[in-house]
Amino acid sequence: MHRRWLVNRTNPEFIHHLSTTASVSPLLAQILINRGIKTAGDIRSYLNHGLADLSDPFAIQGMKEAVARIMEASRSKEKVLVHGDYDADGLTATAVLLKALKLAGIETCYFIPNRMEHGYGFHPASIKKAKLSGASLIITVDCGITSFETAEICRREGIDLIITDHHEPAAAHETKKPGDGETEEDEASHQHFRLPDALAVINPKLSAADCQLSTLSGAGIALKLSHAIFMSAYNTDSHSMMRDLLDLAALGTTADVVPLTGENRIIVREGLTLIGNGICPGIQSLKRVAGIEGKRPSTGLLSFSLIPRINAAGRMADANDVIKLFLTDSMEEADRLSLWLDTLNSRRQQIEEEAYQEALALLGVKGTGPAIVLASEKWHKGVVGIVASRLAETFYRPAFIFSIEDGIARGSARSIPPFNLYNALTGCKEFLRRFGGHKLAAGLELEKRNLSSFEKCMNSLAEESLSEADLVPSLEIDADINFSDIGFHLTEEFTKLEPFGYGNPEPILGSKELEVLFPKILKDAHLKMKLRKKNRSLDAIGFNMAPLLDRLGPAGTVDAVFTLFVNEWEGKSYLQLNIRALRPSQ
Ligand SMILES: [Mn+2]
Numbered sequence: 087m088h089r090r091w092l093v094n095r096t097n098p099e100f101i102h103h104l105s106t107t108a109s110v111s112p113l114l115a116q117i118l119i120n121r122g123i124k125t126a127g128d129i130r131s132y133l134n135h136g137l138a139d140l141s142d143p144f145a146i147q148g149m150k151e152a153v154a155r156i157m158e159a160s161r162s163k164e165k166v167l168v169h170g171d172y173d174a175d176g177l178t179a180t181a182v183l184l185k186a187l188k189l190a191g192i193e194t195c196y197f198i199p200n201r202m203e204h205g206y207g208f209h210p211a212s213i214k215k216a217k218l219s220g221a222s223l224i225i226t227v228d229c230g231i232t233s234f235e236t237a238e239i240c241r242r243e244g245i246d247l248i249i250t251d252h253h254e255p256a257a258a259h260e261t262k263k264p265g266d267g268e269t270e271e272d273e274a275s276h277q278h279f280r281l282p283d284a285l286a287v288i289n290p291k292l293s294a295a296d297c298q299l300s301t302l303s304g305a306g307i308a309l310k311l312s313h314a315i316f317m318s319a320y321n322t323d324s325h326s327m328m329r330d331l332l333d334l335a336a337l338g339t340t341a342d343v344v345p346l347t348g349e350n351r352i353i354v355r356e357g358l359t360l361i362g363n364g365i366c367p368g369i370q371s372l373k374r375v376a377g378i379e380g381k382r383p384s385t386g387l388l389s390f391s392l393i394p395r396i397n398a399a400g401r402m403a404d405a406n407d408v409i410k411l412f413l414t415d416s417m418e419e420a421d422r423l424s425l426w427l428d429t430l431n432s433r434r435q436q437i438e439e440e441a442y443q444e445a446l447a448l449l450g451v452k453g454t455g456p457a458i459v460l461a462s463e464k465w466h467k468g469v470v471g472i473v474a475s476r477l478a479e480t481f482y483r484p485a486f487i488f489s490i491e492d493g494i495a496r497g498s499a500r501s502i503p504p505f506n507l508y509n510a511l512t513g514c515k516e517f518l519r520r521f522g523g524h525k526l527a528a529g530l531e532l533e534k535r536n537l538s539s540f541e542k543c544m545n546s547l548a549e550e551s552l553s554e555a556d557l558v559p560s561l562e563i564d565a566d567i568n569f570s571d572i573g574f575h576l577t578e579e580f581t582k583l584e585p586f587g588y589g590n591p592e593p594i595l596g597s598k599e600l601e602v603l604f605p606k607i608l609k610d611a612h613l614k615m616k617l618r619k620k621n622r623s624l625d626a627i628g629f630n631m632a633p634l635l636d637r638l639g640p641a642g643t644v645d646a647v648f649t650l651f652v653n654e655w656e657g658k659s660y661l662q663l664n665i666r667a668l669r670p671s672q
Contacts, residue, residue, distance in 0.1 A: 101115050108129040113576065148288040149311070151286040155286065166225060172399070173228075206522070213236070232253070238283060240284075257279065303339045304342065375395070375428045437468070441466065484505050486498075501527070567596065595650070601618040
């Protein structure tokens, strides 16, 4: 795919200044500046921060009220139900909070909605379960911020409710009647939002003061609540108790693709170590089934191994047993559940591929507008999200994929950074039964007969707001590097920036006018070669770049964009370039 190459350029004097004051190489200084880290102090905390740097959870709006009620439940021996979600973030969030409540001596039960039966969000079936199991307090994780009706039922049934969520809250002006019985204080603290009637609502998106935490995942917020519970129950800072929850919190954070900056980066950095050590039997056994035991965990590795398996349960079946997997102490039970997830995942892959191929065929017939809107009665509800995300990535435009059943189209949407999905859906809401989500990902439901009106509405919004240039993905290059400056000292320095992932990508470098030596095709797909400038030559591989070979031409030089990686082979280390883009020199 064609991409615009954007090379970050910074005043060399500023780079030199920061590099000396923060004692990092000029290249690292440039990379950090690109990421908005521009003072020696910020660099120090970025490179060295750890658990102790997590902010005070009680600073989050609603936390005090929530924890006071939870402590009361602990004193009066009440049972607490945790209501979660069926995706990896919601499931890990549920397990994090269940573990924390248990450590605080509270008896618990949980409810994970079924995607097919209940759909996303806080569902009345959960209240039924609370009543049956004798729970008098429900805490939602990763959902509930727009579950007004269920919150109302909960109140009528006399069960207290705490909502923790990270999804966008609904704007107040959409539904609020004037003089809706809110006190002035409510008015001041969340005047822009309509919130469900609950004892406490914890969502960093509600308050400007919590904006540093507005990118936490559902599991990240469950971790903040757990931290606050530990502080109250044990009257200490309780970082060691927190540490045990970080493997799950890191999985949820990675799964929800929130930016790996600030506290998310601390959670994932510490959590990856824990996942590597394999303390939790469920995670250990899942690693074995996924064939990544012994490998150094990275967010990239988790996204292709553990996370799809965890997500497979909610997509293909019922996800309640995933909680058992996370909580069990029995390796035998963990192995049984991991194998079950592995089987579901294989089935999911097959169903997804079929739906994706059909979607491509449909698109071929009707052509690609500024937004992709496709629906079918044949598509499984569990895979529409992945198909939307593959299409959005391939065609680089917002994609809406629906599964139709009984006249209702239930869908999943994925977008590209220049197009705010949540705002766009709000703009087309006259055609929708319900919707919710974020800027880049959302879920929605509408009547089948409204599909074409919705498609028109969405296409005209996309047409208006997206320019030609917006529809061409850009490739941001951290620095133009002298080929002879590439060496192991760089890969070593770059490890300080880990963990890499969304919002904190691996450093991407570019070099110009390189000679191509010995190009060859590997496994019909990959392009392998040596790149040389003057007397420095390096091995390079371009995954799935075989078609480029013909376009490079027999003579002349190329410009290359790449990341660095170290290949270990028979006890020796080799530096290689992982090619991200290649073009004839201009
Ligand atoms: Mn989530």
